[in-house]
Amino acid sequence: MRCLGLDLGSKTLGIAISDLTNCIASVYKTIFFLDDDYDSLINPLREIINKENIDTLVLGFPKNMNNTLGSRAMITLDFKEKLEKELGLKVILEDERLTSVISNNVLIKADMSRKKRKKKVDGIAAVIILQGYLDKLK
Numbered sequence: 001m002r003c004l005g006l007d008l009g010s011k012t013l014g015i016a017i018s019d020l021t022n023c024i025a026s027v028y029k030t031i032f033f034l035d036d037d038y039d040s041l042i043n044p045l046r047e048i049i050n051k052e053n054i055d056t057l058v059l060g061f062p063k064n065m066n067n068t069l070g071s072r073a074m075i076t077l078d079f080k081e082k083l084e085k086e087l088g089l090k091v092i093l094e095d096e097r098l099t100s101v102i103s104n105n106v107l108i109k110a111d112m113s114r115k116k117r118k119k120k121v122d123g124i125a126a127v128i129i130l131q132g133y134l135d136k137l138k
Contacts, residue, residue, distance in 0.1 A: 001055035004028070004048065005130025007096065007122050008060065008076055013041055014122025016130040017052060022137060025130035027123035028052075038079050042086045049087060057089050060096030060129040094133045096125065 005025055007014035017028040028048070033040045048054065059080055062072045069077075080091045 002052055003056040003058055003130060003133065004045075004052070004054050005094075005126040005133070006057060006059045007125040007129055008038075008079055009122060010036055012122045014124070014126035015048065016123065016126035017054075018130060018134060022134055025127045025134055027127055030122045036075075038075075038082065042082070045083070046087060049089065055089065057083060057087070057091045058094050058130050058133040059083070059091050060125065061093035062096050092133060094129050096129050 001022075002020065003018040003022060003025075005014075005016035005018075007016075011032060011034070013031040013033070015028040015030065016025045018025055031041060031044055045057075049057075059076060061076055062070070064070050064073075076093070080093065083089070083091050
């Protein structure tokens with residue numbers, strides 16, 4: 001069985017997938033959706049889960065730097081409940097503080113243009129989220 005890592009934004013969902021041994025995370029895809037239309041993500045995720053034999057979802061949890069929960073964290077908690085209810089899978093929350101900053105820095109060092117970075121940053125953030133979870137498993 002494999003894991004999916006999810007980086008939820010207001011318009012994008014970055015998705016990463018583990019290898020068959022659950023050791024390495026890699027970018028799977030980014031789904032673009034209308035502002036805050038999280039319901040539209042359920043069917044595409046269901047298709048990926050069935051196609052890739054996924055048994056665990058790891059959802060980035062955007063805590064504030066002082067460890068408090070802001071509005072994005074509350075949206076993420078609601079999305080977690082929706083995923084568990086609709087997809088019947090356990091959803092694990094993984095701290096995602098600074099993942100977007102790290103992702104952007106990696107892409108800047110790769111000399112990627114701002115326009116290209118914008119399309120890639122969510123997938124890289126999902127990889128960081130998922131890899132953090134996989135590393136804890138070992």
